[in-house]
Every structure is written in structure tokens, then in C-alpha cells.
Amino acid sequence: MATYKEIKGVTVQTRDTDPTVNAGTWASSGGLNTARKDAGSFGAGATNGIAAGGYGGGGAAAGNYVESYNGTSWTETTELNAGRGWSPMGAGTQTAGVVAGGQPLPPASGYTGITEEWDGSSWTESGDLNIARANLAGTGSQTAAVAFGGSNPGGPGPAASIDTENYNGTSWTETANMNSAAASPKLHSRGSPYTSVISVHSSNTESWNGSAWTEIAEVNTSRTNGAGAGESNTSAVIFGGSSQNAKTESWDGTSWTEVNDLSTGRSDGGTTGGTATNALYAGGETTDYVATTEEWSFPSGPHLNEGDLFLSGGTTLKGFGRAGNEANGTWASGDAINTARDSGGFFGSKNAALLAGGVTPPGSNTLVEEYDGSSWTEVNDTPVTGQSSGGFGTQTAGLITGAGNPPAPAQSTLTYDGTNWTAVANLNTARYTGGAFGTQTSGIYAGGYAGNINGTDNVELWNGTSWTEVSEINDNRWKLSGAGTSSESGLVVGGYSGPVTNTDNTEKWDGSSWTEVNDLNSGRSGLKGGGTVTSALVFGGGPFSPGPQTAKTENWNGTSWAEVADMALARENSGATTVGTAVGTMAVGGNSGFASPPGLTALTEDWNVDAALSTVTVS
Numbered sequence: 001m002a003t004y005k006e007i008k009g010v011t012v013q014t015r016d017t018d019p020t021v022n023a024g025t026w027a028s029s030g031g032l033n034t035a036r037k038d039a040g041s042f043g044a045g046a047t048n049g050i051a052a053g054g055y056g057g058g059g060a061a062a063g064n065y066v067e068s069y070n071g072t073s074w075t076e077t078t079e080l081n082a083g084r085g086w087s088p089m090g091a092g093t094q095t096a097g098v099v100a101g102g103q104p105l106p107p108a109s110g111y112t113g114i115t116e117e118w119d120g121s122s123w124t125e126s127g128d129l130n131i132a133r134a135n136l137a138g139t140g141s142q143t144a145a146v147a148f149g150g151s152n153p154g155g156p157g158p159a160a161s162i163d164t165e166n167y168n169g170t171s172w173t174e175t176a177n178m179n180s181a182a183a184s185p186k187l188h189s190r191g192s193p194y195t196s197v198i199s200v201h202s203s204n205t206e207s208w209n210g211s212a213w214t215e216i217a218e219v220n221t222s223r224t225n226g227a228g229a230g231e232s233n234t235s236a237v238i239f240g241g242s243s244q245n246a247k248t249e250s251w252d253g254t255s256w257t258e259v260n261d262l263s264t265g266r267s268d269g270g271t272t273g274g275t276a277t278n279a280l281y282a283g284g285e286t287t288d289y290v291a292t293t294e295e296w297s298f299p300s301g302p303h304l305n306e307g308d309l310f311l312s313g314g315t316t317l318k319g320f321g322r323a324g325n326e327a328n329g330t331w332a333s334g335d336a337i338n339t340a341r342d343s344g345g346f347f348g349s350k351n352a353a354l355l356a357g358g359v360t361p362p363g364s365n366t367l368v369e370e371y372d373g374s375s376w377t378e379v380n381d382t383p384v385t386g387q388s389s390g391g392f393g394t395q396t397a398g399l400i401t402g403a404g405n406p407p408a409p410a411q412s413t414l415t416y417d418g419t420n421w422t423a424v425a426n427l428n429t430a431r432y433t434g435g436a437f438g439t440q441t442s443g444i445y446a447g448g449y450a451g452n453i454n455g456t457d458n459v460e461l462w463n464g465t466s467w468t469e470v471s472e473i474n475d476n477r478w479k480l481s482g483a484g485t486s487s488e489s490g491l492v493v494g495g496y497s498g499p500v501t502n503t504d505n506t507e508k509w510d511g512s513s514w515t516e517v518n519d520l521n522s523g524r525s526g527l528k529g530g531g532t533v534t535s536a537l538v539f540g541g542g543p544f545s546p547g548p549q550t551a552k553t554e555n556w557n558g559t560s561w562a563e564v565a566d567m568a569l570a571r572e573n574s575g576a577t578t579v580g581t582a583v584g585t586m587a588v589g590g591n592s593g594f595a596s597p598p599g600l601t602a603l604t605e606d607w608n609v610d611a612a613l614s615t616v617t618v619s
Contacts, residue, residue, distance in 0.1 A: 014311040018318065018613065024237070024250065024259045024277070024298035030073035031291035036062045036283050037268035038185070040088035040099035045229055045274020046295035047071050048094045050118060051282055053102060054270070055085040056289040063105040066123075068094065069272060069280070074293070081123050082114045087185045087268070089138030091145040091167075091194070095120035098142045098167065101150060103134045111152045115172070117142055127171035133160040135185045139273070140194025143169035146208065148199065149182030164213070166194075178213045180204040184374075185268060187223070187238040189230025189251075189276075196232040198251060203351035203373030205256075207233040219256045220306075220322070221247045221608065222351045222373030227271035229279035229296070237276045237296065242267050242374065243333055244286050247608075248296070250276060250305075257306040258322070258611045264292050306611050317616040322583040323535055324614025326555050330565045334586055334604035337376045339367055342591035342600055343433075345389035345400035346575030347416075350584040350606065352395040354379075354416065355575050357386040357403065358589070360600070364405060370395060382421050384412055390436025390445050390482070392578045397440040399462070402448055404432040409450055413467070415440060425466045429458045435492035437484030437530075437578065438462065444470075444509060446492045449478040454498045459514075461487050471513045475505050479525035481576070483536040483556075484509065491517075491556070493538050496525035502543055506561070508533060518560040522552050526572030528587065534558035535581035537607060540590060542572045548594040553607075555582055567605050570594070583609040 029046070036056025043049025049069045056062040063083035067074040084102030092098050100115040113129035129147065136150030145167040152160040161183035165172040182201035189198040195210025203222040206213045223241030230236025234253030239262055240246070246265030249256045262281065269284030269292075277298035284290055304320040312318045337355060344358030351373035357365055366381040386403030393399050396418035403410045411426035427445065434448030441464030450456045455478035460467040477495035484490020488511040497503045504523030507514045520538070526549075527541030536556035542549035551566040567587060574590030585607040592601045 012309050012311060012317075014314045016313060018312055019304045019310070024248065024296060026248070026260065026262050026294045026296055028263060029280075029293045029295050031293050032067055032074050032283050033076055033291070034062055034065050034067070035289040035291040036065070037285040037289055038085045038087045039270040039283060040084075040090040040102065041270035041272050041282070042090035042092045042097040042099075043069065043094045043272030043274075045272055045278040046280045046297065047274075047278065049272025049280060050090070050094055050097055051270045051272070052080055052090065052099050052118075053084045053088060054283065056283070069282070069293075074282075078122050081116055081125055082112065084112055084114070086134035087136065088134070089136045089147045091138050091140045092118070092142040096142040098126070098145060100129050100138070100147055100167070100172075101133050101136045110154060115167070126169075129172050130165055130174050131156055131160050131163050133163075135183065137182070137186050137188045137199060139189065139197055140167070144194050146194045146197065147172070148178060148208070149186055149201065151183040164208075176212050179206055179215055185225045187226040187228045187241060189228050189233065189236035193232075196234075198228070198230060198233050198236045200228070200238055209233065217255055218351065219249055220258050221245065221249070223247075224374050225267040227269055227281055229271055229274040229276065231275045235276045237279055239279070239281055239296070240266055240269055240284065252305055255306060257304075262294055264290070264294070266290060266292070304613065309616065318613055319616045320611055320613050322609040322611050323581060325609050325612030326535065326557070326582050327562055327564055328612070329555070329583065329607050329609040331553070331567050331587075331605045332608050333568065334606040335371070335375055336602040336604055337369055337589055338378060338602070339369070340600040340602040341365070341367070341589050342571075342573035343387040343404070344575050344589060345386065345391040345403070346588065347391035347393045347398035347400070347578045348395040349579040350577050350586050353575075353577060353586070353588070354395050354398060355588055356382050356391070356400055356416075357389060359387045364403075380420060382414060383423060384410075384414075386410060386412065388432040388573070390434050392436050392438045392443045393440035394579055399440045399443065401436070401462075402427055402432050402434050402445055404449070409448070413462075427460055427467050428469055429456065429460070431456060431458070431478075433479045435480040435482030435495070437482040437490040438487050439485070440464070442487040444482070444484065444487050444490055446473050446482065447477050447480050447495060455496065463487070473507055473514050474516055475503060475507070477503055477505070481527050481529045481538050483529055483531040483533070483538075485532055487511070489533050491533055491536060493529065493536075494520055494524050494527045494541065506556075520554055520561050521563050522550065522554070524550060524552075526591075528574050528576035528590075530577045530585050531556065531580070531582040535583070537582035537585045539567055539576075539587055540571050540574055542570075542594075549592060569601060569603055569605070571601060583607070
């Protein structure tokens with residue numbers, strides 16, 4: 001077995017006092033004179049900067065406006081020659097900057113490649129981008145800058161979203177493309193040199209070394225439309241983003257750590273460069289355009305990064321991570337699926353998931369959607385209709401089994417390789433609404449409806465090729481939830497166990513037998529969830545007969561269940577992530593028939609947990 005030093009490269013340190021946690025803070029400063037979003041911006045973080053163009057309170061005219069920041073307040077200054085909005089790139093200093101790209105102001109349309117240089121008092125046009133586009137990102141100086149990503153669907157299409165160009169103070173030259181499309185505004189480091197940059201778009205994170213892009217560790221919260229700062233591709237901070245996100249994350253060259261949130265969560269604000277310890281976020285959009293300005297500062301260390309362990313006072317082992325704060329998680333609105341439904345088969349992670357089949361009146365369907373961390377896309381249908389199937393595995397190596405094809409339960413098992421579905425060995429006992437957990441080559445399917453309203457206690461093990469009956473669960477039931485990482489370790493939770501009986505029962509699987517452990521606080525059927533035997537989350541559900549669904553959420557810490565924050569929408573039969581711990585869970589779709597709004601829903605909610613310092617129990 002590998003030692004901690006072999007895995008992390010360092011030993012566990014002993015500290016007399018605990019290091020600072022989440023030390024960085026946001027502080028309010030003077031607001032923009034014109035509330036707006038999508039400005040091109042550059043400068044020296046919270047010290048000074050320029051915000052140019054954008055969309056906002058001044059209507060189309062806002063695209064001409066330029067404001068200068070002195071560390072305290074904003075002052076209107078010389079307007080752009082070619083007004084623009086929709087996120088032009090910006091680079092340089094308060095007295096020597098450059099903006100490029102964006103969307104022309106009405107009545108013009110389309111996308112622009114126009115570049116303008118700023119000398120501290122006036123703007124001068126320079127060489128155009130090779131690919132005109134909006135939503136691009138950039139950094140560097142007035143004479144050595146880089147611009148990357150963006151969108152121009154009416155022009156080169158997909159080419160714009162991966163294109164990278166270098167600027168030498170006069171003209172732009174195309175260089176190596178990004179690995180993943182970044183077609184909407186993204187979060188990235190904004191420091192110097194321009195040959196050392198971090199780009200974040202949805203769940204895709206890439207590092208630029210001046211000649212090539214390399215994919216690196218994903219952020220904790222997938223998003224677009226935010227901003228960032230940093231002095232290099234090993235020291236950066238990102239903040240804000242889609243769905244009016246307030247999250248801030250710090251990058252140390254190896255991993256992302258969640259630090260203190262913005263005071264006002266918002267998307268599409270401008271940032272004036274800076275470093276991982278000195279940044280600014282100005283303007284943006286909540287339910288309207290805002291002028292809000294916040295400054296980021298980070299006092300001297302030592303500080304904790306997520307995953308750090310140390311001996312506190314030489315006696316108590318402590319760790320810093322999201323698992324230490326699960327009970328304080330909250331639900332946030334996510335990205336809606338394209339087709340509202342309930343009882344779909346589901347597998348994958350929070351940033352790479354798949355939803356298959358389900359109920360869309362008048363019956364079951366074959367519809368499949370994939371999620372990339374920011375949006376759902378329809379992909380290849382399943383070969384057979386089905387509802388209430390169990391799923392496990394990853395987005396590119398997943399499985400669904402046990403489905404309802406009314407009026408009879410089904411035995412079908414289908415595997416997915418990221419593109420195509422393949423029918424493989426059937427279950428031995430036809431049923432649906434069972435509890436499922438595991439991987440595409442090692443999983444468990446327990447309980448379910450097999451034609452009897454009391455449900456079944458049948459359990460089958462999947463070895464990647466075939467199903468084998470193994471030890472039964474203690475209680476017959478159906479419409480239950482599962483959580484686990486393989487056929488060797490997992491939980492089944494709740495369900496419906498007979499006439500008017502919703503169970504709170506929890507059973508733990510050790511690879512050979514089931515043991516009853518501590519019950520849920522609220523018994524229910526149609527609940528969903530995911531995680532592991534030491535860190536799980538279940539949510540939603542309701543009575544078997546028509547009646548109000550619940551938004552209740554419970555967290556499992558390996559020993560007992562605790563009620564935590566409710567979902568925004570009470571529902572049952574939603575999809576739920578099957579990869580990872582409780583901290584990486586989302587609820588997708590479902591039936592909210594007795595909620596408001598009623599009926600099938602397309603709503604997605606994400607479970608978010610901030611990192612925290614906690615005592616590590618070793619047994």
C-alpha cells in the first residue's frame with residue numbers, strides 16, 4: 001500500500017496552531033457609473049483598471065462606454081471607436097491596454113474582430129483578429145497578448161470556439177487550438193506572462209504554456225460566464241459565473257480549492273487582471289444588470305488546500321476538504337434537461353452525466369440526454385423503451401437495467417460506451433424500480449417490482465458479462481435508492497414495502513451479505529440519491545399512493561442519517577448521480593405532481609458543499 005508521502009509527495013506536518021482556512025475575502029468597492037455586463041477589461045486587479053464596452057443600463061450606448069478605476073472608484077473616460085458588447089477580450093495595463101472582438105452595437109449585427117489599443121487617454125485601431133468572434137478570453141500586455149475560444153456561429157462555427165491567436169502589438173497570428181470548445185464566456189487567469197494561462201469552461205480546464213494547451217484537474221463547481229485572475233498557470237483564482245454563481249476557487253498548480261464566496265453572486269462581470277491574491281470583479285448580471293464592484297485580497301499564509309492533512313498540536317489528525325462539511329451543503333438551481341420526465345435511468349458524475357428513457361406521457365420513451373457540466377444534449381436513443389431502470393457507471397462506460405415496459409417489468413440490460421448502446425445479458429428476474437450501484441463491470445441490482453405490490457427481496461450481481469443471484473436483502477421493497485462504488489460495497493435505502501407502507505430501512509452490503517443499519521429519519525419511496533457506504537445523499541420521494549412529494553434531503557456519514565437542506569422543488573423519481581461521494585450529487589427531472597409547478601419537471605438542482613476543516617477519524 002502506498003504511503004501518504006508517496007501519494008502526495010510530502011509528509012503529514014505537525015502544527016502548533018491550525019493553518020488559515022478560506023483566508024481570502026471579498027470587499028465591496030465603488031460601483032461602475034453604468035451598470036452593465038460583458039465589458040472588456042484589463043489592469044492591475046484591485047489597484048487599477050479599465051472596463052470597456054458591454055451591455056447594460058445605457059442600452060446600446062453602453063457598448064461605447066469606458067470607465068477607469070483608481071482602486072476606490074470608477075471615472076468615465078474616452079469612449080471606444082467601435083463600441084461592442086458580448087465579452088471582448090482585454091489585456092494590458094491601465095495606460096497601455098488592448099481590447100479585441102465582441103459583438104457590434106445595433107443596428108449592426110454579427111461578430112467583430114476589431115482591435116483597439118489604449119494609451120491612457122485615447123483609443124487607436126490596430127490589426128483585426130483572424131476569426132471575428134464574441135465571448136473570447138485573453139490576457140497579456142499591449143504588445144504580447146493571447147486570445148482564445150469564443151463564438152461566431154454565423155462564420156467559422158466550431159473553429160472559433162477552439163481557436164487561439166497571439167498578438168504582437170500590431171497583428172494577430174493563429175497558434176495551437178484548445179482541446180475542448182469554449183464557445184461561451186469562460187473563467188481564466190489574467191496575469192502576465194501571456195504564455196502561462198489557465199482557462200476554465202464548464203468542466204473543461206486547460207493550461208497554456210505559450211505553445212500548447214494541456215487538460216488539467218477540473219474545478220469543483222462547473223460553470224461558464226465568470227472571470228478570473230492570476231500571475232501564471234500555477235497560481236490563479238476564478239469567481240462568479242452562470243446561474244449567478246458566487247463561488248470562488250483558488251488554483252495552486254495541482255488542485256482547485258474552494259475559498260470565500262463573492263458577496264453578490266453574478267455572471268458576466270469584468271475583471272481587471274491582477275493575481276491570485278489581488279483581483280477585482282465589476283458589474284455583471286443577476287436578475288438585471290448591476291454596477292457592483294468587489295475586491296479580492298488574500299493575506300499571507302500558511303493556508304490550506306483541499307486534501308491537506310496535518311497533526312494539530314501534534315495529537316489530532318485534521319483534514320481540509322468538502323467531506324468535512326457535507327451537513328452544511330445547499331441545493332442550487334442547475335441546467336434544465338431538454339425533455340421533462342420522471343423515472344429515467346441515470347448514471348455518471350456531476351459534470352458528466354447521462355439520463356436515459358423515463359416517462360413522458362402517454363408512456364415510456366427512448367430519449368437519451370448527456371450533460372457536460374453546463375448543458376444537456378440529446379444523443380443516441382436506447383434501442384427499447386423503458387422507465388424506472390437502475391443505472392450505474394460513468395458517462396462513457398455505463399449501464400442501465402431493470403425497466404418498466406407497461407404492463408410488465410422487463411429484464412433488459414444495456415451498456416453504453418459514450419456513443420452507442422449494446423444489449424447484453426438480461427436479469428434473471430424481470431423487475432423495475434430496484435436499487436442499483438457499482439460500475440459497468442461490477443454492480444448490484446437489489447429489490448424492485450416484479451409483479452407483486454409487496455416488492456421483491458431479490459438481489460443480482462453483475463460481473464461485466466452476466467447476472468448472478470446473491471444474498472437477498474432483508475426487506476422486500478421497490479421504488480428504493482442505492483449508493484455504492486462496486487459490487488463489493490454499497491447501500492440500499494427506503495422504498496415501498498407493501499400496502500400503504502413506506503420504509504425508512506437502510507441496508508449495507510459488504511460483498512457477501514446485507515446488514516440493517518440506522519434508518520432514515522423520513523421513510524419514503526421514489527427517493528433518489530448516490531454516494532458511497534461512508535458518504536451518501538438521498539432526496540425527494542413521497543408516498544406510494546397519490547399524495548404530496550417531499551423535498552427532504554438526508555446525508556449519510558457512514559453511521560447515521562441527518563436531515564440537511566431541502567431541495568427547492570419537492571419531487572420523486574428524479575435522476576441522481578452515481579459516481580462520487582455525497583458532495584458530487586445532483587437531482588434531475590422527476591415528478592412534482594403535488595408541488596408548484598405540478599407535473600413532470602425538467603428542473604435540475606446541484607448539491608454544493610464548501611470545503612471545511614474537520615477531525616479525521618482513523619480506525
